[in-house]
Every structure is written in structure tokens, then in C-alpha cells.
Amino acid sequence: MDERASFIHDSAVRSATPQPPPYDHLLTGHEHRRQDRCWRPRGTEDWLLMHTLSGSVRVALPDRELLLGSGDTVLYQPGAPQDFGGDASTASWEVVWAHFVPRPDWLELIRWSEVAPGLLHTWAPKSTLLDRIEACLLEADRLAVSGLPRAHRLALNALETALLWLDILNPARRCLDSRVVEAVEYLSHNLHRRVPVGELAHAVHLSPSRLAHLFREETGLAPRGYAERQRLGRAMQLLEVTLLPVNEVARQAGFESQFYFAARFKKLTGRTPSAFRSWKATAPGSEPKGDEGRREHDGRHGE
Numbered sequence: 001m002d003e004r005a006s007f008i009h010d011s012a013v014r015s016a017t018p019q020p021p022p023y024d025h026l027l028t029g030h031e032h033r034r035q036d037r038c039w040r041p042r043g044t045e046d047w048l049l050m051h052t053l054s055g056s057v058r059v060a061l062p063d064r065e066l067l068l069g070s071g072d073t074v075l076y077q078p079g080a081p082q083d084f085g086g087d088a089s090t091a092s093w094e095v096v097w098a099h100f101v102p103r104p105d106w107l108e109l110i111r112w113s114e115v116a117p118g119l120l121h122t123w124a125p126k127s128t129l130l131d132r133i134e135a136c137l138l139e140a141d142r143l144a145v146s147g148l149p150r151a152h153r154l155a156l157n158a159l160e161t162a163l164l165w166l167d168i169l170n171p172a173r174r175c176l177d178s179r180v181v182e183a184v185e186y187l188s189h190n191l192h193r194r195v196p197v198g199e200l201a202h203a204v205h206l207s208p209s210r211l212a213h214l215f216r217e218e219t220g221l222a223p224r225g226y227a228e229r230q231r232l233g234r235a236m237q238l239l240e241v242t243l244l245p246v247n248e249v250a251r252q253a254g255f256e257s258q259f260y261f262a263a264r265f266k267k268l269t270g271r272t273p274s275a276f277r278s279w280k281a282t283a284p285g286s287e288p289k290g291d292e293g294r295r296e297h298d299g300r301h302g303e
Helices: 005-008 104-109 128-144 151-168 178-189 199-201 208-219 223-241 246-252 258-269 273-282
Strands: 026-035 037-040 047-054 057-060 065-068 072-076 082-086 093-100 111-118 119-123
Touching: 026 128, 026 151, 047 104, 047 128, 072 273, 082 223, 104 151, 104 208, 119 199, 128 151, 128 223, 178 199, 178 208, 199 208, 208 223, 223 246, 223 258, 223 273, 246 258, 258 273
Parallel strands: none
Antiparallel strands: 026 093, 037 082, 047 072, 047 093, 057 065, 057 082, 072 119, 111 119
């Protein structure tokens, strides 16, 4: 039998899938499905997110089918026809899903590619970023039924975090390569020390030369220069919101030498750390006017 014909049944002999039950804030699920299918010709009144953890699913469109697998996420907007089911070529389809009504500020995060009227799609390659996205979606599912105080708010926050991570990979906007995102995260967890390029490259499964080229292409800075910018940003925060001595600020920001820290800090901001702290105390709305603060990051100042 034609595979398409076996999946998309004649609507005259197919019963529509029931609407989701009433819920407060969020309705979620984590399931292993086989070839059971969902068909809601008029969709639902809310949004439906489905993320494939393993296996594959066939999604029917007006003129074709999509075969989606691990890392694929789809969003059905309210009223969009829903027609999908597990693919016969895999033993099961593992999916985590959520029915929800997005907060107004979420709409900016879900401007994904539209593959059919009312059906949006995005994809995340296998990476630590995908692991993070899936962990957030599964956490949202666990929290939604946990019975904890404020469980619905915790679950919505987990879902929002997943959407924020997915937005990083959104091809509709300028986004970082997922391997660069992993490298940035690795650096952010190790700002207290200098990370060799070889170690960073190993962590994101690239050669040192390929990582250095890709990182500079994506961020405008070499990894070492990028990490130093992050340390200096941390130092600015400490100088502004704490009374720590400058040498302790330097240490907590990951600088072994207070003198090197002071020189690099002045290069960036145009002020010594002590002068920056005094200036921030009297003019908190002002912006630094250092050499590098006056021009765009073009990568020439990275080390």
C-alpha cells in the first residue's frame, strides 16, 4: 500500500481526536507512542508544542508529508489542523509535548519557520545545547504534575527556558553556530581560569584551528579574547555592586595578576578599576569611553 495513503486516511472514515481536557496554565506529556495518530481538522484553541526525543513522526501537510526525527520541534498555532502519527519504520516515537497559551513576550521567541499555515518548525543538532533544551522540556512536564507550591509557574518557567534556548538556533534570526554556543558556555563555566584552545576544542569536538576560525567568524573575537571580555564584564559588576578591594575583584574575575587586570580594564573602559567604581557611584547611567568602547568589535583586539 502507498505509505502516504496508509497514513492520511479519508476524513469520512476517520474519527477526530478529542480536544485536550481543560487545564490551568499548562498541559504536558512525555510518551512513547507507536503508530497511533492524531487528527484534529480544526486544531485546538491553544498552542501545541511537540519535540521528538527519539524515533520519528509523520506530519501531514496540505500537499506533502514531513518525516521528523530526533531534535525536531513543531508548534501548532491555535486553529491549525493537526494530523500526525508515529512512523511505521521505527518501533516507537518518543515525544514530549505541551499545550499552552504563550505569554505575550513569548511570541518573539516562537517566530520559527512556517512549513504550512499555522505550523512552525525548528531543529536542534545533537549537542549539549539540545541536551539542555530537552532537559528543560522534560522538567516542565515533571513540574506540571508535581503538586509543588507554584508548580505551574515553575513549569512555565522551564518551558520558557527551553524556548529561549531554541531561539538561539532560530535560522530566522542571526544566530550562533551550536558548537560556538557550546564553546561560549564552556568558557562561561571556567572564567576563573585560562582555558587552552586545545581543551576548548576537545570539549566541543572540533580541531583547534577549526574552532579558532569558527569562533572568530561568529563572535568577532578569538576564544581567549572573548573569555577576557567576559571576565572584565564580571569585574565591572563586582566593582559596581560590591565594596570588594580591587585585588579581590581581580581574583574573583579570574585574573591572576592585579596589574594585568588593571591594564586590561583601563584599555577597555578608559578608567582604572578604582576610578570606574567612583564614576559609577556618581554617574550610573554613563557609558565607558575607552579605546575599545569607542569602536565596534571587529576581532582585531582578541588575543
